[in-house]
Amino acid sequence: MYVAVKGGERAIENAHAWLAEERRGDTGVAELSVAQIREQLKLAVNRVMAEGSLYDPDLAALAIKQARGDLIEAIFLVRAYRTTLPRFGSSVPVHTGAMSCDRRISATFKDLPGGQVLGPTFDYTHRLLDFKLMADGQVPQAPTREAAPGDVPHVTEFLNQEGLIELAPQDDTPPPDLTREPLEMPADRALRLQALTRADEGFTLGLAYSTQRGYGRNHAFVGELRIGSVPVEMEIPELGFAIEIGEVTLTECETVNQFKGSKTEPPQFTRGYGLVFGQTERKAISMALVDRALRWEELGEDNVGAPAQDAEFVLYHADNIQATGFLEHIKLPHYVDFQSELELVRKLRRAAGADQLQEAAE
Amino acid sequence: MKDTFDENNPRKAWMSLLAKAPQGRVAALLDTAMKRPAFTWLRAPEIGSTMVRARAAATGAPFNLGEMTVTRCAVTLATGEVGHAYIQGRNKADAEVAALVDALMQTEAAEHLRVVLLDPLESEIEASKAARAAKAAATKVDFFTMVRGED
Incomplete structure (x- = not known):
């Protein structure tokens, strides 16, 4: 009230x-x-x-x-x-195969076309506090080397050549948009991916970790992780053609997962997908693992009751703004609600007290 | 995914280039090149968003990744040419100058602007991309196999 x-x-x-x-x-x-x-x-x-x-x-x-x-x-x-911005439209789907990569690594193939490019990573640092950063200091120029021209192909393309990996054929179904329509179950993969890419990093990380520890295990390898910028192209209605309107930095993670095969599919590798704005590697890997876990039904796998397999649980609890809104509202005044609870508890105690008195009298 | 020949391609290319210019750069190049022409607003600068889409597993069905801020406007020159701009971010001054250049590229000034504005801008953007690519290339791993001891 x-x-x-x-x-x-x-x-x-x-x-x-x-x-x-x-x-x-x-x-x-x-x-x-x-x-x-x-x-x-x-x-x-x-x-x-x-x-x-x-x-x-x-x-x-x-x-x-x-x-x-x-x-x-x-x-x-x-x-x-x-929410205050008018929406001008939607972009043409970005082409991550044409990414200008700052970083591109694969945990599954050592020698791959384009190579293992580490980029500006925390990996292999000693995790010792660097007290030099407490003092003002000039940063030395990063070394350079001649870069190979051309696009860097996706790692999964090599596995595709042998037919060993699940294909992701192009499809142009317009995707649902959870910023326009409330998120409802069952959620197709497009909706799940939209929810996951904006999901809380900590929550997504925890769920992804749970799949690694055995709650809906699906043996993920990082087939490829790439970070870099891609142009964003949009159809301009008044012009009748598409132009590039800018560039965004993205982190993309494709996992390669074991799959024993099903009644309709031969044994092959399946894929989980993570794509996130900015250099956000932990989130992109987590997203790929959770995406793969949520795909159990379409791949004909068993639902072992793991939290990461439960789309409703994952998607309805992954948004930190919804979560914090509901969680933190309980600190705001609830004086009247509490007053009625107080009345109720007093009444119950009076009733219980009366019963006890009666029992003692009997 | 290469574009086939299209009469709009040159315009598409310069509009794409103008949208990716660093803040204030097109204005600086234009003001060095020439006096800005008189114009009226066909659409005053407006800030909004575009939903960026991507494809599941890079090649599959599209999904909504998230929005980006975009500024758009349209101008009509006193001589009648119409220029449009759709550029990333929230910068009305940059959108105005991008629309002006788009309109001017449809006039006699095009050849001059190509040389003093578009070409230098393209080289600058390419140089900055190349500098980043060269730093990335320096972090490429060169594997070598250790010689195994055979006792």
Whole structure:
């Protein structure tokens, strides 16, 4: 039950004024600019773009500053802003085979055309705090080497040549859009992928890890992981042809999974797919594992009751803005609800007390 | 996936190039090249979004990946040519100048702008891409097999 009450305006205003002051911190320390966040906390910016579901590094950086580094709060701000934008249209599906790769590795093939390109990775670092970063320092120029021209082919294409891997034939069914229609079950793969790419990284990681530990195990190998930029092309109605309207950085992960075969399919490798805005490697790998686990039904596998196989459980709990909205609302005033609970408990106790008195009397 | 010949291809190419220019760069190149022409708004600059799509497993059915911010506008030059712009981000000044260049590329100024604006812009964007690709190439692993001891 909701009852309007007045009061608290001054307290709220003062709380927000103090919030602004606390956000700024010690004024003896230089203020952080949005450009500094965009350039130097890029992976936080990437996460906010991915889960905020809006590619705009400046806005994501601003949201991080406003949210004092609370990334879920920043994602909330970006999602709220997103709803104010008129939608001009949809892009032509991006062609990740034409990605300008910063990084491209395969855990399944050592020698593959295009090679193993590590890119700017934390892998193989010692995970020791680097105290040099506490002092101002010039960063040495990264070494360069002549790059091979041309597109880098997807690893799965090699397995395709032997017919050993499940094909993903092109299909042009217009995809459902969960930002326009409420998410409903059963969700097809297009809808699941949209929900997963904007899903909370921690939740997706936990689910993916659960499949590795045996809850719906599907033996994933990272067939390929690539990070880089792709052009975004859109049909312009007033022109009657498509133009590139910009470029986005994406992380793509394709897993290769064991598959014993079914009544209709021979034994072969199957695939899980992860594609996420920005350099967001942990999320993309997690997404691929969860995507593969959710495909049990279409691949004719057993449902072993694992959480990662339960589309309804996964998709209805993966969105951190929905989750935090419902979770955090319980801290807001519920005085009247609680008052009625209080009345109820008192009444039950009185009744129980009366019963006891009666029992004692008998 | 190569485009077949299409009379729109040159325009498609310059509009795509203008959309990918760094912030303020087209304005700087245009203002060095010539005085901006008089124009009226056919559509005043407007900020909105485009839903970016991708394909499941890179080649399968499309799905909605997420939106990106886009600014669009359209101008009509005093001489009648119409220029359009759809560019990534939220920058009305950049959209205005991209639409102006699109319109100017349909006038006699085209040849001059090709040389002093589009070509240099294309080289700059290519150079920046090449610099990144060269850094990536330096992180490519060269495997070698260790000689096994045979005692």
